[in-house]
Amino acid sequence: MQNHLHWLTITVILICCHLDTNAQSFELLSQANQVYDEHNWERAFDLYTEITAGNPFNGEYWHRLGLIQKQQHDYRKSIESLKNAIACGSHLAESYYTIGINYSLLGDSARALIHLRQAIRHGLSNRQERLLNDTDLDRLRGLDSFKKLIPPDTSKTTSRIAQWHEDIQFLKSQVELTHYRLPDFYPQKKWDEDFKNLTSQIAELKDYEIIVALMGLMHQIGVGHSYVMPPSSGKHQFHQIPIELYDFRDGIFIKQTLPKYRALVGKKVISINGISIEKILEEASTVAIAENKIMKRRSSLLYATLHEVLMTFGLAADSNTSIIGYRDENGEERTLPVKHQLFSPDTFLNRKTMEGWVSMDNTLNPPLFLSRLEKKYWFTYVSDPQIVYCQINEIGNEKEQSLKEFGENLIRFIETNEVKALILDLRFNLGGSGRLNKDFLTNIIKSEKINKHGKLFTVIGNMTFSAAILLSTQLDQYTENIFIGEPSGGRPSHVGDDNEISLPHSELKAYASKSFWQSPVPYDERNWIAPELFIQPSSKEWKQGIDPCLDNVIEIINKNNQIQP
Template sequence: MVAALASAVQLHAREAMTVAKWTEDIAIYQAQLEANHIDLFHTISREEFERQLVRLRADLPNRSDAEILAELMRLTRLVGDGHTSMPLWNTPQPRFPLEFRWIDGEAVVVGASKEHADMLGAVVHRWNGRPMEEVYHQLATYVPFVENKGSEAVRVAQYLSYAALSQAVGLSENAETLLIEISYKGKMRAIEVKAIEPTAFRAAITERLTYRKDLSDNPTVIAIEGIRLALLRNASVAYIQFDRYPSFEEMSEFADKAARALDEAGTQNLVIDFRENFGGDFFIGLAFVANLVVLDKLDWKDGVYVLTSGRTFSAAMSNSAQFADILIARIIGEPTGANPCGYQDMGQFTLPNSGHLVTYSKRRFCFSDPVNDAVAPDVTVRTSRQNYVDGIDPVLTWVIEDIRRREVGASE
C-alpha cells in the first residue's frame, strides 16, 4: 500500500521530472498565460509576476515536485480571477477518503468511505495538531477557482482531501496518513485516516450527507445527466435541480419536454436550483429558459425563484444574474461563489513535461453590480450543518412556504 501511494505522489507517471524539465514547463506556463489571457495583469503587476517566477526557477533544485506544483498553484491564484487556476484534474494524488464542506466557519465531514461512515456530520477541530482556522488560511492561498469568500470556503473544503498537496504546503508530514480531531454530539475523538490511491477515491466515498430533496420516487421527474425536473405540490411548483450543463442538443430535448410538462400541468411556480452547479456554458442556460418564457400559466410576477450558494460559479452565477432580469426571478439562498462582473470563458493548456493543467480567462463579462464580489440573494437563507445531518433543505422549504403564503393571500 505504501509503495502504491509513493508511486501516486509522483505527480506525473510518464517520466521523472528534472530541473531542466520544470524550467521548460515554467517558461511555457508564462508564455501561454501572457499570450492567451485577456488581461493577465489586471491584479498582479507584470513585474511582480516575473519576480515570483524568477524566485521559483532559482529554487527548483531545493523543491520536490509536489512543492513546485503548489508554488505554481499559489502564483496562479495571484492572477486574481477564478478561471485562471491550476486545478488537480490531471494530477493523480493520494486522497484521504473523506469529503468536507466549510459551513458557518467549520469544516464538516459530509462524505466518507464505509470505514469512516461514523464521522459523517462531525466537525473537524484539528488537522495533524493544527487548528482548522490556521489550516484554512494556509490552504486558501493555493486552491483554484476562487473569486470571493464563498468560493474560497468551497475550494478549501474540497482540497483538504489531497494528501500530497497537504504535505507540500506544510499541513502534513507525509502523504500517507492524517490525524484529525473531530467532535460529534458533544464527544471529541482523534482518528487516523490513511490515504488511498487517487483512482479509488470516487468509488470509495459511499456514505454522504445531503440537504437536497430526493426526487427518485417522484413520478413526474424529467431528467438528463446533471439536470432533474420534478413537479411538486400537486404540480403547482416545477423544481429543477440544475447541477451541470449538458450539450445544446441535450438541453433542447430536455427543455421541450419540460415546457410541455409545465404547460399540461398548468404549473404556476418555477424554482431553478443552481446551488451545486460549478458552471459550464451560460448560453445553454439561456437556451433553456427561451423555451419557458412562452408559458403564460407561470406566475411571471412573483412565482420564479433561483437558488444559489457559494458553489454557484461561472455560468451558473451568470445565469442566476441573467434570470433575475429575464425571468424577474428572486434569488434565494446564499451569495454566489463567482463575481458577476469579472473574468470568465475558460481556456486551458497542459504543461508538456509534468502534465499539469493550467486554465485562463478569455473574456470579461459584467452581468450585474456585485455585492462583495458576488450575486447577493434577495432573501438570505443559510444551510447549516444540522440541515445536512437531518437531510432538510431550508432554502427550498422557505420557497415552498413563500408560495403557500402567496396562495393564502390571493384567496382572502
C-alpha cells in the first residue's frame, strides 16, 4: 500500500511539473510575440532561442528566429534558422527569400540566386516590386541571371518588334518560373514551340492580334487563375460593345447596356455583325478563361463583346460600331448598330449593374437574390415558410463585421427563432480569401438544428469560383447540404492564387497560378460541383423577379418533402 502511495505521489508531482512547464511555455510564447511585434530584437532573440530549443518542430518559431537574426546582421545564423523553418515546411517563400537576401549580403551571389528562384517558385508575394526595390539585393543587380528575374530595362529597346520580343520572352520565363507545375498542364515541348511560332510572326501581326494570341497561349494551360487580361488601360486598351450577355435557359440575352440602347435590354441575341452568336462564342472560347466548360462559357460571353477579339478571328471589320441582331417582343428579328467604348472588365467582375447602365436587374421590387448585391454578406428571415435566406457574395471581411462574426450571428438567430431551413446563396460569389472559410463553416457544422438533410441548401452557379468553390466543397464534405442551381464555375480541386506578371513594354497584365488547392476528398477530379437540383433561370423569370431556386426550396419545405440522401 505504501509503495502504491509512493508512486501516486511521484505521478502527481510529475503531472504538476508538466502542467507548470506548459504554463510557462505559453507565457514564454506570449512574451516572445509581444517583444517581436515591438521590434525588441535582442529580447526577442533570447526568447525565440529558448522556444526553438524546447520545441524544434514548429517552423513558425524558426522563421521568426531567422528574421530576428537577419535584423541583428547575423546572416549565417539566420540562414541556419530559416533552413530549419523550411525543413518544417513553414513560410517557404519568405524563408527562401530571406535566405537569398542573407547570401546576397554575404557576397555569395550564386547561393543568393538559387534561393531567390526557390522563393519565386513557392509563390513569393509582391515579387516584382520586391526584387526591383529591395536594397539588400543591390549586389546582384549587375548579374545577367538576376536580370532574368525582373522586367528588362525598357529604355534600351525602341523598335516595335524588339519590344514585343522582350515582352513575350519575359512572359514565357515568368510563367515558367512562377506557375504551379506548368509542364503538367502545358507540355514543355509544345509550350516552347508555340511561343517560338508567335515570336516569328511578330512582324506580320497587328498589336491586338499579338495580345489575343497571348491570351490563347495562356488559355491552353487550362487553369482559371492563369490568363492574360484583355487590356483595359494603356496604349493597347481594347474596345467593347457596351452590352452584357447572359446565358438563360431560353438563350443568350442582353442583361444590361447603356441607356441609349435600352431597347436591347432583355432581348435575345441572334447575331453580331451578321454572324450567329454561337459561332462567335465558339471562337471566343479559344481565348477565354479555361477553368472548366462552365467558366469558359461565362467568360466567352464577355470576350464575344471585345472588338479586337472579334477582328482577330475575322468576325468584325475595323470599325467603331457593331451590328447586334436580336428578337423583339413579337419574336421579329431586328438589328441595331451599337458604338464601341473603351473596355472595362466590370461587367464580368461586378455583381451589380454598371454605373450609368440600364439592366434587367433594375426593378422596383427586386427579388432577394438581387436586392443587396453591394454587400459581401447578409441574411434575412422569410416568415412563410420560416426559412433564413443568407447571401454570401464575397469571401472577405466587412469593416463593421467579420465573416466569422457574421456566421456566429447567423447561427445565433437560427438557434433562437423558428427556422425550418437555411438557404446559402453563393451564385454571385467569385471568391476572395479561402482562409476565411473555416470561421464561417464551423458555425454551420456545429448547428444541430440546421445541419440536417433537407434543412440546409446552397445555391451555386457559373460565378461560384475560387474561394467560393472551396467553401462549396467544404459544405459538400462536412455538412448535410443540398446544392441547387447551376454547375459551379470552379473545380473543387484547382490551382489558384494567381500572381501578377506585368509586361514592361505593352503594360499587359498576365497571371500565373502558384498554389494547388486540394478538395477535402482525395482524388476529387470533378470539373465542377453539380447541383442535386439543376435549376437554370429563364429570361422571363428574371424579368419578373422570380427566383426559381428559392421557390423550389420553399415548395420543398411547405410540402415537408425530405429529399433522400
